[in-house]
Amino acid sequence: MSKLPAKSTTAASAPAEAASERRQFLTFQVDGELFGVSILRVKEIIEFGNLTPVPMTPPYVRGVINLRGAVVPVLDLAVRFGRPPLNVGRRTCIIILEVPSDEGELVLGTVVDAVNEVLEIPSHLIEPAPSFGARIRPDFIAGMGKTDKGFVVLLEVGRVLSIDELALVGSLASEEDEGVA
C-alpha cells in the first residue's frame, strides 16, 4: 500500500519520458553497476572498435565512429559519472542512442562494459530517484527499477547526454585556444 504514493511521486518528479513510455529497459553495466535506458531511446548496439579519437576534447568523449556513413560521437559513460575511464574488454559495446534536443534528435554512442538484457519493469516497481546516496548526479536518474537481482539505475538520457551541457566544453576549449593564439 505504501507503494501508491511512491508511484505518484515518480510520475510527477521523473520527466515525462519515464511516465508515458512503455516500461521496457535495456540494461547494461558500467563500472560494475547496473544501469538501464528506455528501449525507445536505443537505436542499436554495435561492437566496440574503429574509433577515431578526437583531440582536445574532454575525457568523456572517446572519439567518433563511422555508423554507415554518418560520423557519430561516442561518449564514455563512466567518465560522465565521474569515474575512471572504461577499460576496453571482450564484452565492451557501443550503444547508439537517440537523444532529444532542441535541434531535433541527435544520435550519440556510449561505451559500456557489457550489455545485459531487455527488462520489463512494471511501473509500480519503479521508485523515484533517491535524493542522496546515489553515486551519480540525481538529475541523471529517471528512477530506480526494482528487479529480483536488485536495483537498476534507470537513466534520464536527455540529461545524461544533454547536448547543451556537453557542447559547452567545445566552446571552452576554443576560447582557451583563442586566448593562446
Next chain:
Amino acid sequence: MPHNSPDMAAALRTFAEESGELLEAMASHLRALLEGDEDMERLHALFRAAHTIKGAGGMFGLDAVVGFTHLVENLLSQLRDGHQPLTPALLELLMDCRDQMEDLLKEALDDGDAAADPALAARSDSLGARLQAALGNTGGGTGGGETASPATAPPPSAALTPATDEDVELERVEADTWHLSLRFSPGVLREGMDPISFLRYLESVGRIVHIATLVDNLPDAEAMDPLNCYFGFEIELESERDKDAIEAVFDFVRDDCQLRLLPPHSRIADYIALIQGLPEGPDRLGEILVAANALTRQELELGLTHQRQFAGQAQVPLGEILIAEGMTHPPVVEAALDRQAQAKGRPGKDKGGESQFVRVHAEKLDELINLVGELVIAGAASHLLARGRRDRRAQEAALTVNRLVEQVRDVTLKLRMVEIGETFNRFHRVVRELGRDLGKDIALDITGAETELDKSMVEKLGDPLMHLVRNAIDHGLEPPEQRLAAGKPERGRVRLNAYHDSGGIVIEIGDDGRGLDRERILARARERGLIGEDETPSDPELYALIFEPGFSTAQTVTNVSGRGVGMDVVKKTIAALRGTVEIDTVLGAGTTIRLRLPLTLAIIEGFLVRVENVPFVLPLESVRECIALSATSAADRRQYVNLRGEVLPYLRLRELFALGGTPPRRENIVVVRHQGNRVGVVVDQLQGELQTVIKPLGRLFRGMRGLSGSSILGSGEVALILDVATLAEIATSRDHNRGGPAAQLQQGASACSTQ
C-alpha cells in the same frame, strides 16, 4: 479564393518561386538596359515577366500586386511597341517599380494581403502616379490597339470570310460589349485550375454584363466524372481594355480552354462565324446570344440567312479562324512559342537569365548525397579487397567501378553548389536605394559571381553580407563633396568579389572610401577601456576591435548603421560557419573586408597523414611539399627548420593535439601554405592523396578549432580534417607568446580535462 486547399497552397508556393525568378530576371534585364545594352529582346522579356506575374497574381487574388503590375506592364508595352523612347529616367522608374513589385509580392505571400501595410500601399500609389504620368506622355491607352481605333480590327477577319455578302460584311452589331465564348477542356480541374477563379478575375478587367452557362456537354449521371469540367460560358463583358488584356486573364488555362473573343460592335459575320465554329450548333447559340443582348434577333436572322446562302461554298473551318485570330496577336503567339520551347527543354534559349531548372526538394538531394557518400566508401572497400587478391581482372573491374563512382560523386556534390552571383545581385538594389537615401552616387562592381558554394552556406551568408555592404556604403564611402575634395571620382565604388582559395571560399566586400582611421579606433578603444593607455596594438588587433559589441566610431548614428550593433553579429555568424573575417584598410583609400569560409559540403581533395595511428586529412590545395624531419632538427627543441635557406616554422601534431605516445624514428614535415605563410606540420606517416566527402563533426564538437570536419576513409575509419588556417595561426603567432605550442596545448588540454 480557395487558398486553403493543399493544391492551391502548392501552386502558391510555385508561384512564389517563379515570381522570384522572374523578378530576378527583370532586374538583370533592367540593369543591362541601364548599362546601354539596348536589345529589344530585353524589353520583350521584361514585358513577359511583368505580364506573367500579373496574370498569376490575379489567379491567386493578389489584387495589390495585380493592380500595380498592370501599370508597369502598360508602360512596358508602350516601350516595347516603340510608342515611347527608352530613357534612363524611365528605366530608373521601372527599376523602382520592380522593387515595389518584389515588396508587394513578399507582403502578399507572407500575410496574404499586400494592402495591409500602409507604407507599402502609399509607395504603390506614388509610383503608380509616376507610372501614369509616364504613360500620359503618349496620350494614355494601352498599346494603341483595338480600343483606340476599332476600325483597325476587322481586316484579318475580313480576309477570312471572302464569300460573305458586302452588306453583312459591313453590318455591325449594336451591342457595345465584348463577347467571350469560353469552353474549358474537361481536364481543367485536374490541372488545379478552377474556372470560377478565372471568371472572378475577369471582373478585374471589366464588368460581366451577362453570363450564360452551357451545360450541353454534361453527360448522363452514370457517365459523369465529377473530376471533369463540362461547362462552357458565353459572356458579355463591358470593358475599356484591349483584347490582349482580356485574353491575358486566361493565360494560365490557355492550353485548357477554347476562348473566342469578339470586340464590341463586331460585324455580324464574325458572330456567325463564331456560332458556326462552336459545337453547340447555330440555333442554340443564336438563342443564347440574343438572350444575352449580344445580338438582336434581326441581326441573328440576317446573319444566318446569309450564311445559309453560302453554305455550299467556302465554309470557314474553325482552325482557320483560330490561326487568323492568333496571327492578329503576335505577343500571344510569341509567348506560346516560348512556352513550347521551354516545355521541350530546348537549350540555348537563354535570353539573359531565363535559365532552365528542375526543382528538386533539398531533402532528396541530401539523401542522394548521403547514399553516394556511402557508395564511395563501399567502392573503396571493394577496391581494397580486389587489390588484396592477385586477380588482375577483378582489380580492373573494381578500378572502373571506382572511377565511375567518383564521377557520380563529383556530379552529385555539385548539385548542391550554387553560384554566389545570385546573392551578390541582390545588392544592386540595396546599393541603389541606400545611395539615394544618403545622397551618394555609388557603383557596385561584382566579380567572381560564378564562384560556387554550398546552398546552405549561401542562405546563412545573406545577413552578414547585407550588414557589411550597408556599412561600406554608410561608413566607408564619403559624401560626394568630400570625395571630390580628396581628389577621388565623385562616384563611389563598392566591390563584391568571391573566389576559391585553399579549399574554402573567400568573399570580399570592398569600398574605395575613407578607410578605417587607426587613431580614432585607438582613441575609442582606450576610452572604452578595451586597450590600456600605454599599449600599442598591431593593426590587425586594433581593426579586430570594430567587431566588438557596441563598438562604433561613427559620430552620428544614422538609420542605416552606426549604432555599433551588427559587426559583432557578423563576426559571430561567420565564426559559427567556421569562417574568419579579415580587414584590409588604407586610410583615405578604402577598406576591404574579407570573409574566408569553408565549403561545408565540398569535394575536398585531401592529403592523408597519420599521427599515433590517428588519421588526419590536410586539404590538398594547401599542401606544398613534404620533407623528412632530420633527426638532428627533431632532437633540437627549436620549432623551425631551414627550408632551402628560408625559415620554416613547424608544429608537431602530436604535441599540439596532446596525442601522447612516442614519435617514430623518422618523422615527416608536410609544408602547408596559408595566405602566404608557410608552416610545417610534423606527422608520423604520409599516406598520400585522397578525395573525400566532408562530414561535419556535429553539434558536440561545434566551436572546436583546429579541425574543420571529418571524413570516412575507404577502410571505414573516420579521419579528421585539419583546419590549416588555425594551424598556421598557431604556428606563426607562437613568436608573440613565450611558450611553444606544447605549452599552449597543455593549457588547452588541461582546461578540457578539468571540466
